[in-house]
Amino acid sequence: MEKFYEKKNFGIPVVILNILAYLIGYSLTKSLTSTLLIAVLFALVVFSLQFDDKVKNAVKHSYIFATYFILIHLAFEFISSFASIFTNGGVPNIYPFKDVYLGLGFIPRGLLFLYKYASIFVDIAVLVIFGLFILMTILKKDMNLYCVKKVLGEASPKHKNQAPTAQAPAAPYGQQPVQQQPVQKPGACPSCGNLNSDGAKFCGSCGTK
Numbered sequence: 001m002e003k004f005y006e007k008k009n010f011g012i013p014v015v016i017l018n019i020l021a022y023l024i025g026y027s028l029t030k031s032l033t034s035t036l037l038i039a040v041l042f043a044l045v046v047f048s049l050q051f052d053d054k055v056k057n058a059v060k061h062s063y064i065f066a067t068y069f070i071l072i073h074l075a076f077e078f079i080s081s082f083a084s085i086f087t088n089g090g091v092p093n094i095y096p097f098k099d100v101y102l103g104l105g106f107i108p109r110g111l112l113f114l115y116k117y118a119s120i121f122v123d124i125a126v127l128v129i130f131g132l133f134i135l136m137t138i139l140k141k142d143m144n145l146y147c148v149k150k151v152l153g154e155a156s157p158k159h160k161n162q163a164p165t166a167q168a169p170a171a172p173y174g175q176q177p178v179q180q181q182p183v184q185k186p187g188a189c190p191s192c193g194n195l196n197s198d199g200a201k202f203c204g205s206c207g208t209k
Helices: 014-030 032-048 053-084 106-138 146-152
Strands: none
Touching: 014 032, 014 053, 014 106, 032 053, 053 106, 053 146
16 A cells, blocks of 8 residues: 555645645735745645646746736835825825826825726736636646746747758759759869879879870
8 A cells, every 4th residue: 555655746636736836826915924934835845745747837837926916016015105205104095087187296196096006906917817827727727838937947948040041043944953063173183083283184193084
């Protein structure tokens, strides 16, 4: 009987592990501090033990996309902090469209307006992308995104355009292509290739006329 720790993935189905990886990635986008330790431990277990390549691939996609969205949220937080310097120190309520462009503080108000609505779109994008990941896992479709391979350095390099080689012109229709004869050096014997002096009637090597 096979021991439990010798089984592939500890006997856990790949689908369940993939969904768990995507849920951890989604949790990272919501609360980095409370999920980071769990994410690190899960990745250590997956990559250090005999886990399936599909599970490793799911962890890569989940964590890389979570990193993308965390960086976007940090950028929005920076915009909000920068804009709050020119306001009363806090993030005001969402302004109507007309109020964004009125008054002397239209630039910080515009930044706060962008922060509020862009954050909503990013949250929706996070939900949609990780939902698609889980759906593809349930349908047993492998994720193989180029952007993830590019980050990990696994993408195959693109072939550079090579200069076209010169080709002989095509023969007209119905005619045999003309074969190019090798260029013969002056004074060379046509039989053995020996270089003879100018004016010699016979080859000095083989005697050919």
